[in-house]
Amino acid sequence: MAVNRMHPGSPQGASEDRRLWDFTANARPQTEELAGDAKADVLVIGGGFTGLTAALNLAQRGLIVRVLEAGRIGGGASGANAGFVVPNFAKADPATTIAALGDERGRRLLALVGAGGDRVFELARMNAIDCDAQQTGWLQPAHSADLAAALAARAAMWQSLGRPVSFISAAETAHRTGGMAGYHGALLDRSGGTIHPVNYALGLARAALAHGVAIHEGTPVASVERDGTGWMVSTPGGRVRADRVLLCTNAETGGVARRLGGAAVPLPVYQIATAPLPQDVVDRISPDRQPMSDTRGYLFTYRLDAENRLISGGMAILPFAAHARMGRAIVARLASELRLPEIPQLDFVWRGTAAMTTDFLPHLYEFGPGFIGGLGCNGRGIAMTAMLGGVLADAATGTKLADLPIPLAPAKQLPMRQFAALAVAGALIQARVQDWRARTFTSGKSST
Numbered sequence: 001m002a003v004n005r006m007h008p009g010s011p012q013g014a015s016e017d018r019r020l021w022d023f024t025a026n027a028r029p030q031t032e033e034l035a036g037d038a039k040a041d042v043l044v045i046g047g048g049f050t051g052l053t054a055a056l057n058l059a060q061r062g063l064i065v066r067v068l069e070a071g072r073i074g075g076g077a078s079g080a081n082a083g084f085v086v087p088n089f090a091k092a093d094p095a096t097t098i099a100a101l102g103d104e105r106g107r108r109l110l111a112l113v114g115a116g117g118d119r120v121f122e123l124a125r126m127n128a129i130d131c132d133a134q135q136t137g138w139l140q141p142a143h144s145a146d147l148a149a150a151l152a153a154r155a156a157m158w159q160s161l162g163r164p165v166s167f168i169s170a171a172e173t174a175h176r177t178g179g180m181a182g183y184h185g186a187l188l189d190r191s192g193g194t195i196h197p198v199n200y201a202l203g204l205a206r207a208a209l210a211h212g213v214a215i216h217e218g219t220p221v222a223s224v225e226r227d228g229t230g231w232m233v234s235t236p237g238g239r240v241r242a243d244r245v246l247l248c249t250n251a252e253t254g255g256v257a258r259r260l261g262g263a264a265v266p267l268p269v270y271q272i273a274t275a276p277l278p279q280d281v282v283d284r285i286s287p288d289r290q291p292m293s294d295t296r297g298y299l300f301t302y303r304l305d306a307e308n309r310l311i312s313g314g315m316a317i318l319p320f321a322a323h324a325r326m327g328r329a330i331v332a333r334l335a336s337e338l339r340l341p342e343i344p345q346l347d348f349v350w351r352g353t354a355a356m357t358t359d360f361l362p363h364l365y366e367f368g369p370g371f372i373g374g375l376g377c378n379g380r381g382i383a384m385t386a387m388l389g390g391v392l393a394d395a396a397t398g399t400k401l402a403d404l405p406i407p408l409a410p411a412k413q414l415p416m417r418q419f420a421a422l423a424v425a426g427a428l429i430q431a432r433v434q435d436w437r438a439r440t441f442t443s444g445k446s447s448t
């Protein structure tokens with residue numbers, strides 16, 4: 001496949017987003033903006049993982065499907081993420097999910113979420129998607145004895161649900177993380193791994209196109225209005241009359257996306273990628289190439305890409321001049337935690353917005369008969385969207401919403417959403433204080 005590999009190039013401007021994934025992306029499929037009027041059985045709004053997975057699923061069932069994407073395929077969170085495939089929740093765990101939803105509904109959601117990693121790798125394999133998909137497993141080291149006990153219980157619960165999850169010892173954790181001291185063991189989910197997210201999105205788009213889906217990039221949807229028994233979807237270049245509409249716009253709030261994005265808390269996240277590391281360093285810090293995200297409130301995460309670049313992320317307490325500051329702080333933290341021989345060259349810094357639901361669970365939203373949205377991937381969206389797309393496709397083909405495994409939430413805007421940045425900053429400060437109190441670690445010296 002033709003590859004659009006650009007050189008990392010000149011040093012980055014202070015606030016310029018440069019996504020590693022755009023610089024190492026495969027050739028993009030050709031699509032056109034919507035011009036004039038059209039029809040569809042199902043109209044999908046948003047060309048990220050959720051919309052593309054739903055569209056592919058629906059086309060495979062023989063429906064006439066169109067995708068309208070405001071920018072370009074993978075231009076939202078699907079192209080901004082770190083590519084960790086993590087088949088569980090960021091905050092909720094099996095026990096709290098069952099407590100929140102009840103035994104039957106809780107277990108159905110857990111079965112869905114737990115299968116998300118396998119589904120990503122299956123989608124990549126079945127559609128021959130060239131996206132560096134590696135199902136190496138995902139590691140979650142515990143930074144305190146209490147959290148180690150909690151993760152051991154969580155691993156046992158996932159195991160009882162049939163998932164390939166185990167709890168590994170402190171010594172084994174140290175081996176898998178390049179000798180990082182202080183971890184009390186780790187949860188290992190063997191169905192997790194890594195992908196190149198933009199190439200995964202582009203591959204989903206190619207598969208959807210091959211199944212007859214019409215994709216229109218550069219086509220923002222301004223409004224969706226009831227039209228008889230269906231819906232009229234309006235864009236600057238034309239309109240689409242559709243029987244059903246799926247809103248897959250995640251954290252975005254432009255035009256009709258506000259209906260969904262306004263129901264979630266927007267979470268700005270910075271990502272960085274270094275220059276490729278020497279092979280001996282790679283072999284030490286990640287002998288099995290497992291991505292890891294630990295349990296600290298201010299998460300420590302890392303993975304390698306196909307060229308052995310180190311990828312990590314973080315969140316800024318203060319939004320001012322955060323781009324350059326965060327880049328420097330994240331790479332310094334990597335060097336300190338992983339005891340790298342020197343601070344690696346910082347080649348890419350970019351920012352994206354994740355969508356958090358207030359209960360940290362995924363949800364469906366009904367905006368009218370047959371007009372459905374879904375979100376709630378809470379920073380662990382790659383595995384989740386592979387399942388959410390299928391659930392939305394079920395919703396669009398007549399399954400009663402109450403019978404679906406993802407719970408329905410009221411389709412209303414969050415009150416006080418404009419103060420989300422303050423709440424996020426407060427939560428980050430609290431997390432740092434808690435980590436400092438645990439004091440198991442000697443590093444984490446970043447000043448962000």
Ligand SMILES: Cc1cc2nc3c(=O)[nH]c(=O)nc-3n(C[C@H](O)[C@H](O)[C@H](O)COP(=O)(O)OP(=O)(O)OC[C@H]3O[C@@H](n4cnc5c(N)ncnc54)[C@H](O)[C@@H]3O)c2cc1C
Nearest residue numbers: 046048049050070076077078081084221250352380381382
């Ligand atoms: C920085 C960052 C790091 C992350 N890291 C990870 C990770 O490592 N692992 C993981 O599992 N998850 C991660 N996530 C979460 C994951 O990326 C998301 O959950 C997932 O990509 C959501 O996919 P989506 O298709 O629902 O949304 P998106 O990819 O955001 O797609 C929504 C699309 O809708 C389009 N759109 C918006 N408004 C309109 C409109 N009016 N008309 C038409 N189109 C519109 C947008 O242009 C966009 O392309 C991360 C998120 C961020 C931001």
